[in-house]
Amino acid sequence: xxxxxxxxxxxxxxxxxxxxxxxxxxxxxxWIAERSAPELLPWPANGLFERINSNIKHQIEKVxxxxxxxxxxxxxxxxxxxxxxxxxxxxxRSYLRARIAKIDRHTLHYLSTDALRSRLSEMELAYATRHxxxxxxxxxxSFLSSFPPNLQNLNDASAGISMIEAPDLESAVFIRxxxxxxxxxxxxxxxDDAEMKESDIVILRWSDAKPLVDAGSAELV
Amino acid sequence: xxxxxxxxNKLVQHAKRTQNLAHLPPYQTELVRTVxxxxxxxxxxxxxxxxxxxxxFDPAADQATACTLLVNHLSMRRNKRCxxxxxxxxxxxxxxxxxxxxxVLDLAGQQAGGANGAPAGDSGASSSLSPQEEDYFRxxxxxxxxxxxxxxxxxxxxxxxxxxxxxxxxxxxKDAGExxxxxxxxxLTKNSQFYVRQGDVERLIAQGYLQKLG
Numbered sequence: 474x475x476x477x478x479x480x481x482x483x484x485x486x487x488x489x490x491x492x493x494x495x496x497x498x499x500x501x502x503x504w505i506a507e508r509s510a511p512e513l514l515p516w517p518a519n520g521l522f523e524r525i526n527s528n529i530k531h532q533i534e535k536v537x538x539x540x541x542x543x544x545x546x547x548x549x550x551x552x553x554x555x556x557x558x559x560x561x562x563x564x565x566r567s568y569l570r571a572r573i574a575k576i577d578r579h580t581l582h583y584l585s586t587d588a589l590r591s592r593l594s595e596m597e598l599a600y601a602t603r604h605x606x607x608x609x610x611x612x613x614x615s616f617l618s619s620f621p622p623n624l625q626n627l628n629d630a631s632a633g634i635s636m637i638e639a640p641d642l643e644s645a646v647f648i649r650x651x652x653x654x655x656x657x658x659x660x661x662x663x664x665d666d667a668e669m670k671e672s673d674i675v676i677l678r679w680s681d682a683k684p685l686v687d688a689g690s691a692e693l694v
Numbered sequence: 695x696x697x698x699x700x701x702x703n704k705l706v707q708h709a710k711r712t713q714n715l716a717h718l719p720p721y722q723t724e725l726v727r728t729v730x731x732x733x734x735x736x737x738x739x740x741x742x743x744x745x746x747x748x749x750x751f752d753p754a755a756d757q758a759t760a761c762t763l764l765v766n767h768l769s770m771r772r773n774k775r776c777x778x779x780x781x782x783x784x785x786x787x788x789x790x791x792x793x794x795x796x797x798v799l800d801l802a803g804q805q806a807g808g809a810n811g812a813p814a815g816d817s818g819a820s821s822s823l824s825p826q827e828e829d830y831f832r833x834x835x836x837x838x839x840x841x842x843x844x845x846x847x848x849x850x851x852x853x854x855x856x857x858x859x860x861x862x863x864x865x866x867x868k869d870a871g872e873x874x875x876x877x878x879x880x881x882l883t884k885n886s887q888f889y890v891r892q893g894d895v896e897r898l899i900a901q902g903y904l905q906k907l908g
Binding site for chain 1 (some may be wrong): 778782826840854860
């Protein structure tokens with residue numbers, strides 16, 4: 474018997490926070506994380522953006538409805554709603570742009586394996602594929618097509634150096650611990666293994682921070 | 695005496711300079727062609743060097759030839775990298791322009807004054823883009839529009855500054871005609887000043903018609 478929903482009903486925290494607010498929190502977190510992490514993070518798969526889109530649409534409709542009547546009292550509410558709407562939009566825009574910037578920078582890398590491809594949303598995947606095709610075409614028509622055939626590839630790995638650049642997973646990030654955890658970090662001279670408390674903030678390499686963030690024990694700040 | 699890769703180096707210098715420029719300098723058609731030719735010549739050299747060996751070349755037995763082959767090999771790849779870097783720097787620039795909403799006409803480097811959205815069309819003036827780049831720019835624009843079109847409520851190309859106030863003071867730098875806002879129509883004549891909703895005028899600020907004050 475599945476009793477999750479029954480348990481959820483009696484859980485005081487579940488109803489205390491409305492869905493819209495939790496979505497906003499999730500978006501804010503995703504936005505902060507995406508902007509701090511050196512590599513592309515997985516696209517939220519739980520329908521977050523469908524909900525966000527419909528929320529925004531809903532608010533826009535509300536604004537349009539309210540603009541009709543110019544009563545000073547509702548006018549103030551209107552300004553509050555519009556301001557909130559602008560901020561909400563900014564979050565989404567900035568989040569999407571941060572992702573696109575990363576995808577554009579290492580397109581071939583993110584298209585190279587299925588695991589990496591799955592981090593992109595469908596739209597982003599379509600965009601990245603098309604963008605790469607455009608670039609390749611541009612190189613071909615500009616100079617590559619008059620090259621000898623064995624030099625026309627864009628993914629050579631001769632002499633052990635791959636032509637495909639990948640993001641630097643060793644760059645530093647700040648994380649805040651969400652629960653007590655032991656943090657193992659590699660340093661230049663020596664490695665460090667420390668017991669950290671909740672809400673501690675540490676700076677370390679992204680490759681060391683990633684397991685903690687993935688496990689939900691820490692978040693990027 | 696010019697050496698292999700000298701010209702490639704020039705391309706990289708051009709690319710480096712391009713990074714810090716606001717506009718796109720003219721495409722180095724001749725240089726690109728010469729570097730590409732160098733690659734082809736080197737490849738021919740390699741083929742003719744290897745020909746007498748009939749596929750049984752032993753580097754240890756003939757070190758001089760092996761060295762020549764290695765130098766040719768590396769020069770070709772270096773030239774390729776230089777060409778890729780040069781083109782990529784320029785396409786990055788083009789993409790930036792596409793995001794900020796410029797069109798091909800603006801890029802031709804004409805005067806900024808008469809940008810009243812005259813219908814596009816190749817005006818014969820010497821463009822700083824190669825024909826391939828113009829194609830690329832147009833296609834990327836389409837791609838961007840398609841991606842943007844899936845987020846119509848967000849305005850992806852909007853400002854990346856966090857919004858502080860709903861309304862802002864703007865000064866009109868050039869006549870922009872009349873715009874419709876939800877508070878009625880405003881006539882934007884040069885040197886006048888307005889208190890308007892930021893979302894209504896963002897495009898006009900980006901295009902240089904209005905200046906944000908304060």
